[in-house]
Amino acid sequence: MVSIIFYLVRKRRLREEYALFWIGCGILMLGVIWFYQGLLFVSSLIGSVTPTTTLFLFGFIFVLLLCLKISVSLSQLKTQIKILAQEVALLTTYKDEHHPPEPGDSEKPCNKLTP
């Protein structure tokens, strides 16, 4: 797990702050196993028969909340990208209005992404 995170960060596919979060998660999991007595105690508190149920329950809640958080971030990013793209498009138009491209100029405004 740690080596995968290291690999991803080295390739710049994962930002450092997120990497720290995931490494922290891993350490937390190790800690839970280390303090097995604590896990048994929590199990008896919530009334589950086996400690695995406790682990799965909390794991599930955690993943659910994480997904929600990622959805929120994604929505925010989408909105920001939309506003940015609109702004870029409008600015390109304003620019062309002030300095219209020469008729002989074959260079197109480079705001189109090639597929």
Place this chain on the structure above:
Amino acid sequence: MLPKVKARYPEMPVLVVDDGSQDQTEAIAQAQQVAVVSHPFNLGYGAAIQTGYKYALEKQCHYVVQMDADGQHEVEDVALLVQPVKQGFCDLALGSRFLNNASYRPAWPRRVGIRFFRGITKLITGQPITDPTSGFQAMNRRVLQIFTGRHFPDDYPDADVLVMLNFYGISIQEIPVRMYASTTRSMHHGWWRPFFYMAKMCFSLLITCSLKGHFRRRRSSV
């Protein structure tokens, strides 16, 4: 369509919004000597018309007419829409294909959906709106200010936007216009889409209603 608009209303500045299309939209519009805004990639119908509104607001336009570019709308009808807005009878004039026009008859599932949302809109605003999805409308600056805000949807503005305008105290008037079948293929495909759209619309209306107080408080600022 562009030459028609230019010939009929030579005094009006025209803006074409190209929502990241791969065809020659940009070149065609530029050849007609009209302003073009090209999105770098596809952002959605709502985002595209919002870009147009942002442009109009920046350019200090007092009135804006929005048309779909696929030849659905009759260029002659632009004057019909602008008139009530210009004379101050309403802030937004909606071109409706259902008023005084029985020629357009959509398939029954769609009709049920239209009826349903028409009922809800009337219930909330007290005003019957026959064609809330109309892409043919004229508006003044008050509406522009609301439409360029963050509560305007990226996909398809529908009854929720009209309800929002109602909360803002915007007066809406529907004008019967002629509409032709779109020359491009329909955007709604897949059997689940209508259901998804209905659910999404209900949810949007719910959210809009929950923001009623928010919109009411901002009435004076637009």
